[in-house]
Amino acid sequence: MKKVRIGIAGYGNLGKGVELAIRQNDDMELTAVFTRRDPSSVKTLTEGVKVCSLDDAKAMADEIDVMVICGGSATDLPEQTPELAKYFNVIDSFDTHARIPEHFANVDKAAKENGHLALISLGWDPGLFSINRLYAESILPNGKSYTFWGKGVSQGHSDAIRRVEGVKKGIQYTCPVDEAIEAVRSGSMPELTTRQKHTRECWVVAEEGADLAKIEETIKSMKNYFDQYDTTVNFISEEEFDAVHNKMPHGGFVMRSGLTGDGEKTNQMIEYSLKLGSNPEFTASVLICYARALSRLRNEGATGCKTAFDIAPAYLSPLSAEELRAAML
Amino acid sequence: MKKVRIGIAGYGNLGKGVELAIRQNDDMELTAVFTRRDPSSVKTLTEGVKVCSLDDAKAMADEIDVMVICGGSATDLPEQTPELAKYFNVIDSFDTHARIPEHFANVDKAAKENGHLALISLGWDPGLFSINRLYAESILPNGKSYTFWGKGVSQGHSDAIRRVEGVKKGIQYTCPVDEAIEAVRSGSMPELTTRQKHTRECWVVAEEGADLAKIEETIKSMKNYFDQYDTTVNFISEEEFDAVHNKMPHGGFVMRSGLTGDGEKTNQMIEYSLKLGSNPEFTASVLICYARALSRLRNEGATGCKTAFDIAPAYLSPLSAEELRAAML
Numbered sequence: 001m002k003k004v005r006i007g008i009a010g011y012g013n014l015g016k017g018v019e020l021a022i023r024q025n026d027d028m029e030l031t032a033v034f035t036r037r038d039p040s041s042v043k044t045l046t047e048g049v050k051v052c053s054l055d056d057a058k059a060m061a062d063e064i065d066v067m068v069i070c071g072g073s074a075t076d077l078p079e080q081t082p083e084l085a086k087y088f089n090v091i092d093s094f095d096t097h098a099r100i101p102e103h104f105a106n107v108d109k110a111a112k113e114n115g116h117l118a119l120i121s122l123g124w125d126p127g128l129f130s131i132n133r134l135y136a137e138s139i140l141p142n143g144k145s146y147t148f149w150g151k152g153v154s155q156g157h158s159d160a161i162r163r164v165e166g167v168k169k170g171i172q173y174t175c176p177v178d179e180a181i182e183a184v185r186s187g188s189m190p191e192l193t194t195r196q197k198h199t200r201e202c203w204v205v206a207e208e209g210a211d212l213a214k215i216e217e218t219i220k221s222m223k224n225y226f227d228q229y230d231t232t233v234n235f236i237s238e239e240e241f242d243a244v245h246n247k248m249p250h251g252g253f254v255m256r257s258g259l260t261g262d263g264e265k266t267n268q269m270i271e272y273s274l275k276l277g278s279n280p281e282f283t284a285s286v287l288i289c290y291a292r293a294l295s296r297l298r299n300e301g302a303t304g305c306k307t308a309f310d311i312a313p314a315y316l317s318p319l320s321a322e323e324l325r326a327a328m329l
Numbered sequence: 330m331k332k333v334r335i336g337i338a339g340y341g342n343l344g345k346g347v348e349l350a351i352r353q354n355d356d357m358e359l360t361a362v363f364t365r366r367d368p369s370s371v372k373t374l375t376e377g378v379k380v381c382s383l384d385d386a387k388a389m390a391d392e393i394d395v396m397v398i399c400g401g402s403a404t405d406l407p408e409q410t411p412e413l414a415k416y417f418n419v420i421d422s423f424d425t426h427a428r429i430p431e432h433f434a435n436v437d438k439a440a441k442e443n444g445h446l447a448l449i450s451l452g453w454d455p456g457l458f459s460i461n462r463l464y465a466e467s468i469l470p471n472g473k474s475y476t477f478w479g480k481g482v483s484q485g486h487s488d489a490i491r492r493v494e495g496v497k498k499g500i501q502y503t504c505p506v507d508e509a510i511e512a513v514r515s516g517s518m519p520e521l522t523t524r525q526k527h528t529r530e531c532w533v534v535a536e537e538g539a540d541l542a543k544i545e546e547t548i549k550s551m552k553n554y555f556d557q558y559d560t561t562v563n564f565i566s567e568e569e570f571d572a573v574h575n576k577m578p579h580g581g582f583v584m585r586s587g588l589t590g591d592g593e594k595t596n597q598m599i600e601y602s603l604k605l606g607s608n609p610e611f612t613a614s615v616l617i618c619y620a621r622a623l624s625r626l627r628n629e630g631a632t633g634c635k636t637a638f639d640i641a642p643a644y645l646s647p648l649s650a651e652e653l654r655a656a657m658l
Contacts, residue, residue: 020590045591101655128464134643135642135645139611139618141351202586251598260346260611261610265602266607266610268606269603271601271602273600275598276601281352281590282589308658309642309643310641310642310643312640314639317463317467325430325638328459328638329429329637
């Protein structure tokens with residue numbers, strides 16, 4: 001069997017996760033890593049992997065079946081995905097929900113004009129959580145949907161903490177409120193405010209001599225980031241910080257509480273949850289799984305841009321349709 | 330917008346559920362109910378719905394877009410689905426896992442030869458649970474999958490109880506063992522025996538003067554049904570039985586515990602669960618949702634037999650691709 005030849009564009013936490021996920025899938029192989037840094041300065045986890053400058057990527061168009069783009073959503077992906085879609089079949093994890101329609105249109109145009117296939121906004125949210133919202137809302141039209149995130153590290157909120165004067169290191173965990181989840185599970189379809197759904201837990205290493213009370217007050221009152229939440233700020237030593245807060249766990253819950261039957265009185269509950277030891281490694285596993293689907297769909301002639309909504313589950317598995325029906329249905 | 334015209338073949342609990350689910354979906358309408366009983370003896374929940382003999386169904390081939398077949402898997406569906414697929418686009422909830430490949434082949438042949446589209450084995454298991462097994466195993470290739478059922482009524486086990494001498498009424502609930510679920514959630518990937526995963530809880534109304542000890546012993550030692558489980562048998566009055574045990578709740582859990590990362594040491598957990606007030610009403614809601622997908626795929630020209638694995642999520646929703654991307658991704 002011919003393996004799917006993968007290129008990785010961007011070699012941060014997500015790119016490294018993709019490299020490791022490829023090792024778990026026999027039908028995939030890593031062809032090259034592309035970076036904006038000096039390629040000679042990048043040391044990959046896998047010995048002997050080719051590292052190239054991202055600027056030279058297009059010269060390798062014939063050697064790569066799927067380019068997995070591992071940049072950030074704020075500024076990297078809006079540029080990179082449409083540009084690389086001119087030369088490659090591409091997949092990304094673009095997660096700025098409000099800008100997805102615009103990103104989709106840009107990528108779709110570039111991919112269609114050049115006969116390539118693109119998959120955007122893959123991962124777990126957007127991605128697996130989106131699919132579960134869609135399945136659940138389609139099955140239970142009379143109902144209410146809820147998404148809870150955490151417990152997990154929010155990069156955006158951690159960055160915000162680190163910008164506060166006197167903060168040397170900082171990390172923020174988004175925590176779902178157990179009572180809110182239980183209220184949803186009860187079938188009562190509660191209306192929940194932002195404050196009722198999540199709390200924010202901050203761990204901070206302060207600069208020597210910094211005003212701790214002021215740091216705490218500045219964090220807690222930060223508009224949009226923290227002011228609408230019950231926030232706790234914990235000051236710890238740098239040693240403890242480095243030892244305990246060096247992982248990127250995350251996860252969450254998608255729930256749909258619905259009513260069916262005569263008079264719509266029967267409670268039905270659908271719940272999907274993730275508990276992830278590493279957010280970037282899991283996101284990478286989702287990307288590689290969808291790279292398989294992308295490769296197959298491209299071989300069937302598909303071009304343009306698609307999302308997780310457009311991909312039939314069978315395309316994700318290395319098993320044949322017959323094997324899936326016999327073993328997994 | 331032209332509505333999808335639904336026929337219901339078989340008017341038991343599932344058929345009634347389908348009738349009620351159609352009311353919750355504006356793009357669907359119920360055209361007729363087909364029964365093996367004397368049509369004049371069948372009273373539908375919706376006033377004015379046409380009730381016809383199943384034998385006369387083919388005369389209405391032009392009036393029905395999707396026939397939802399609501400018979401049992403043991404003897405009804407293996408006959409009815411291939412037969413009706415000659416005249417209609419059909420959907421069923423065939424749930425005898427071991428016989429799915431054979432059923433698929435029979436339905437596929439009949440549907441293809443007559444230019445129709447069929448969807449088989451829809452509902453929650455097989456169905457939503459199958460899809461979740463597939464997604465989770467494709468994303469986390471190094472891992473272990475678990476399915477737990479319940480708490481819920483097992484028709485097969487309830488029937489088995491009712492065949493015991495001295496039993497007037499009986500119902501059986503399959504219960505997942507909490508400790509087993511917690512062990513899976515811990516990421517330890519336990520090996521679990523049949524006895525460790527589920528218990529069986531029986532509620533029995535005995536005939537007057539029956540030997541209760543003997544009934545209990547007969548149930549508990551019943552081969553395959555109960556002997557491999559910790560089973561409890563509770564005797565109650567007919568009044569209590571009728572008041573408390575008149576619902577058909579069910580549900581369960583599909584879980585995948587996997588490892589990712591360097592050295593495959595990072596725990597990742599995917600969990601999907603259902604808590605259903607009514608098993609037949611929920612199954613009906615799934616069938617109607619997939620009837621929408623079937624109708625669209627048929628309009629695109631698809632024929633033959635498909636399963637939940639072959640249907641992209643977007644086909645299930647009444648929303649357009651643009652609306653889905655903007656609102657749900």
